[in-house]
Amino acid sequence: MGKIIVTRKVPDKFIEQLEAIDTVELWDDAYTPMPRDKFLKALSKATACFITLSEQIDEEALNAAPNLKIIANMAVGFDNIDVQLAHDHNIVVTNTPDVLTETTAELGVSLTLSVARRIVEAERYVQEGQWQSWSPYLLAGKDLYRAKVGIFGMGDIGKAVARRLKGFEANIMYHNRSRHSDAEEELGALYVSFDTLLKNSDFIICTAPLTEETKDKFDKQAFEKMKKESIFINIGRGAVVDEEALIHALNEGQIWACGLDVLREEPINMANPLLKMKNVVIVPHIGSASIVTRDRMIQLCVDNIKLVLAGQEPLTPVRG
Numbered sequence: 001m002g003k004i005i006v007t008r009k010v011p012d013k014f015i016e017q018l019e020a021i022d023t024v025e026l027w028d029d030a031y032t033p034m035p036r037d038k039f040l041k042a043l044s045k046a047t048a049c050f051i052t053l054s055e056q057i058d059e060e061a062l063n064a065a066p067n068l069k070i071i072a073n074m075a076v077g078f079d080n081i082d083v084q085l086a087h088d089h090n091i092v093v094t095n096t097p098d099v100l101t102e103t104t105a106e107l108g109v110s111l112t113l114s115v116a117r118r119i120v121e122a123e124r125y126v127q128e129g130q131w132q133s134w135s136p137y138l139l140a141g142k143d144l145y146r147a148k149v150g151i152f153g154m155g156d157i158g159k160a161v162a163r164r165l166k167g168f169e170a171n172i173m174y175h176n177r178s179r180h181s182d183a184e185e186e187l188g189a190l191y192v193s194f195d196t197l198l199k200n201s202d203f204i205i206c207t208a209p210l211t212e213e214t215k216d217k218f219d220k221q222a223f224e225k226m227k228k229e230s231i232f233i234n235i236g237r238g239a240v241v242d243e244e245a246l247i248h249a250l251n252e253g254q255i256w257a258c259g260l261d262v263l264r265e266e267p268i269n270m271a272n273p274l275l276k277m278k279n280v281v282i283v284p285h286i287g288s289a290s291i292v293t294r295d296r297m298i299q300l301c302v303d304n305i306k307l308v309l310a311g312q313e314p315l316t317p318v319r320g
Contacts, residue, residue, distance in 0.1 A: 002047030002067050004305060007034040007055050008074075014298050021309055022047065040064045048305045050074065053266075053285075057081040062089050070308040072301035073318075076100060077237060079210045083320040093318040094304040098156065099296040100288035105160030107261060107287045108205055108235040115231050115259040116142040116203070120281050142202070142231060142256070144168045150201030152217070153208030153236055154180050154189070161205055162187045173197055177213065198225040203233065210237035218242060223249035229256050235287050238263040247273050250280065261287050 003023045006015065009030040018024045025042050027034035033054040034042075043049065043065035050072045051057070057071055062085055070092045073081060078095050086093050114120055118141045125131060125139065146169045151158045154176040162172050162183065172189040174180075175197045183189045194217075197204065204226065208214045218232070219242040226232070232255055234241055243264050249255050257279035265272075266285055274280050288297065304314040 005046045005049040087320045096297040101156045103290045103293040104287035111259040147202040149203045150197040152206045158207040206234040206236045208236040216242045220245040232258040235261045
């Protein structure tokens with residue numbers, strides 16, 4: 001008999017489902033990743049593994065897992081997995097699409113409003129005892145109402161963000177590797193070139209996945225083309241942004257502010273200059289972090305493992 005490896009502490013109701021089909025080895029910590037050496041050792045007897053974005057599935061990991069049948073990734077993105085190599089080892093890879101779309105879009109709009117209206121800065125202002133009086137432009141921010149919003153990546157999450165922005169009567173532009181006529185018809189979104197998106201947007205919201213095409217897409221040249229009063233939001237993947245270029249753009253006043261749910265290095269290095277900037281809001285990759293959505297993501301991973309170990313097709317396979 002093999003084992004099902006679970007690399008984060010999850011509620012017992014999910015573990016019990018897995019224990020009904022095989023032995024479970026659980027890393028009993030909700031916040032700290034399973035150490036790499038322990039993970040590799042656990043893989044040696046694993047038939048299935050339930051992982052998060054913290055676990056890297058590379059050649060070393062796959063060679064350590066001779067009996068592995070499925071990698072269930074608790075995320076939509078799967079840039080932590082060498083999918084083609086996994087398939088070469090006859091291992092199924094699954095992710096958790098669809099169930100987190102609306103929740104992630106909510107976070108994207110929340111982050112946009114937090115930056116635009118300087119909510120975090122204002123909260124600190126009060127907590128630090130600075131609220132002694134009032135002035136006409138005290139912590140004055142930017143309006144999202146009827147703003148020009150550019151969405152980079154008009155997938156499911158991008159569309160969900162756009163639907164919410166219609167409530168603000170925002171003028172929505174988007175850039176994607178292909179046009180989406182459904183988004184244009186439903187949301188009145190205008191397809192534009194990447195350069196046009198950069199030059200004309202008051203807000204740019206990145207929802208794109210990490211691919212060879214999108215890696216470092218927001219580089220020095222991109223930020224130089226953006227409006228000086230613009231706000232940049234990233235809820236896609238950290239490596240879509242050249243972080244040094246972003247820091248330079250903020251320092252030089254090339255953009256007004258930014259909000260980030262994702263970074264190149266996660267957790268963030270506490271020496272990162274972005275942490276010292278008042279016009280930057282950073283949250284710890286919590287796009288899908290509602291209780292209902294996280295339950296659905298975990299259940300989808302469990303269901304995929306059950307199906308594959310029973311010799312059936314999973315619900316959400318990643319094609320390579």
